[in-house]
Amino acid sequence: MLLHLMTWQEVESYLQTSTGVMMPIGSTEQHGPTGLIGTDAICAEAIAIAAGEIAGAVVGPTIGVGMAQHHMAFTGSMTLRPSTLVSVIADYVNSLARHGFERFYFINGHGGNISTVQTAFQEVYAQTSMDGGGDRPRVRCVSRNWYQRPRVQALAKKFYGGREGYHATPSEVAVTQYVHPDAIKDAELPELASPGGGFSFTDADDYRRRFPDGRMASDPSLARPEHGKELLELAAEDLAADYREYLKD
Ligand code: NI
Numbered sequence: 633m634l635l636h637l638m639t640w641q642e643v644e645s646y647l648q649t650s651t652g653v654m655m656p657i658g659s660t661e662q663h664g665p666t667g668l669i670g671t672d673a674i675c676a677e678a679i680a681i682a683a684g685e686i687a688g689a690v691v692g693p694t695i696g697v698g699m700a701q702h703h704m705a706f707t708g709s710m711t712l713r714p715s716t717l718v719s720v721i722a723d724y725v726n727s728l729a730r731h732g733f734e735r736f737y738f739i740n741g742h743g744g745n746i747s748t749v750q751t752a753f754q755e756v757y758a759q760t761s762m763d764g765g766g767d768r769p770r771v772r773c774v775s776r777n778w779y780q781r782p783r784v785q786a787l788a789k790k791f792y793g794g795r796e797g798y799h800a801t802p803s804e805v806a807v808t809q810y811v812h813p814d815a816i817k818d819a820e821l822p823e824l825a826s827p828g829g830g831f832s833f834t835d836a837d838d839y840r841r842r843f844p845d846g847r848m849a850s851d852p853s854l855a856r857p858e859h860g861k862e863l864l865e866l867a868a869e870d871l872a873a874d875y876r877e878y879l880k881d
Pocket of ligand 1 (some may be wrong): 735
């Protein structure tokens with residue numbers, strides 16, 4: 633159930649049965665020569681919609697622009713500052729908490745969001761702590777990175793072995809190919825030289841210097857839409873089961 637496609641009365645009825653909500657969060661940033669700019673948002677949203685169907689959960693609006701400052705030297709990339717993203721997440725959570733939602737389950741598609749998402753949760757808790765609790769619902773937030781679920785990683789390894797890499801990975805590209813078959817891109821991908829200094833980076837110029845075509849040790853030419861279907865369905869099933877456990881606690 634997408635929040636966007638419900639009426640306010642339907643949301644009210646849902647809250648009689650559950651206070652849980654899934655929140656997809658992604659990014660809008662370069663994904664190498666064959667990956668779509670929206671890859672992280674597309675994956676998080678599609679997986680959240682499928683997981684929400686399995687678990688009977690409301691799925692909130694996707695946060696489509698994330699913390700991607702390090703990709704800004706590539707055309708088309710967008711970012712929120714960490715401080716802006718903290719405010720956006722806290723405002724999303726607090727808006728829905730006002731209506732009685734208590735269990736927030738973020739489905740994240742972008743590594744660069746991880747630390748900021750955790751900071752945003754602390755921002756939400758800090759507000760409740762300083763207000764002395766009161767009538768506010770007991771809000772709890774967790775975030776899961778769909779691509780780091782052990783079963784998903786095992787499937788990605790089966791498909792791509794050591795060519796999965798760390799950014800513009802064949803597994804995330806495969807999911808976008810399945811969701812948007814009309815937007816599949818093709819390009820010659822040269823073998824990547826190993827970057828000096830490993831896989832750390834600082835700002836956008838530093839990232840581009842180390843990873844000139846945007847990829848990090850990945851070979852997205854291996855991506856296939858049928859892999860994407862399997863990865864999406866496995867991630868959705870895994871996250872739906874985890875969400876149900878989360879609601880029990
Ligand atoms: Ni990505």
